[in-house]
Amino acid sequence: xxxxxxxxxxxxxxxxxxxxxxxxxxxxxxxxxxxxxxxxxxxxxxxxxxxxxxxxxxxxxxxxxxxxxxxxxxxxxxxxxxxxxxxxx
Numbered sequence: 001x002x003x004x005x006x007x008x009x010x011x012x013x014x015x016x017x018x019x020x021x022x023x024x025x026x027x028x029x030x031x032x033x034x035x036x037x038x039x040x041x042x043x044x045x046x047x048x049x050x051x052x053x054x055x056x057x058x059x060x061x062x063x064x065x066x067x068x069x070x071x072x073x074x075x076x077x078x079x080x081x082x083x084x085x086x087x088x089x
Contacts, residue, residue, distance in 0.1 A: 004074035007063045012071065014078045022075040023047065026060045033057060035064055037071055044068065 004024070005012040011027045022037040031051030035044050044064040049057050064071060 002074075002078065004078075005063075005067055005071060007067075008059075010060055010063060012064070012067075014071075014075055016078060018079070020079075020081075022072055022079075024064065024071055024075075026064075028052070028056060028060070031056065033060060035061060037064065037068060037075065042068070 002014060002016070003011050004014050009028050013025045013027065015025065023034055024037065026033045026035060029051075031049070033049035033052055034047040036047060037044060044061050046057060046061060052060070
């Protein structure tokens with residue numbers, strides 16, 4: 001599970017065997033969230049979060065919004081496309 005970005009106490013990870021749509025897992029002091037890298041309007045969308053307060057999750061989403069191009073490029077490096085791995089194989 002490569003860490004593809006760090007910002008303060010936030011660590012952004014893309015799992016090697018994950019599936020699309022493009023997303024990152026964000027870790028911080030026992031908290032974790034899964035955030036899609038872009039909705040149709042281009043904004044990151046939290047899928048779920050455990051242990052983050054609203055301010056922490058908002059900070060993570062803002063960081064993803066700011067670094068979206070870098071994170072999408074990392075997704076493509078890891079998975080070869082924006083689709084990622086097939087869930088079944």
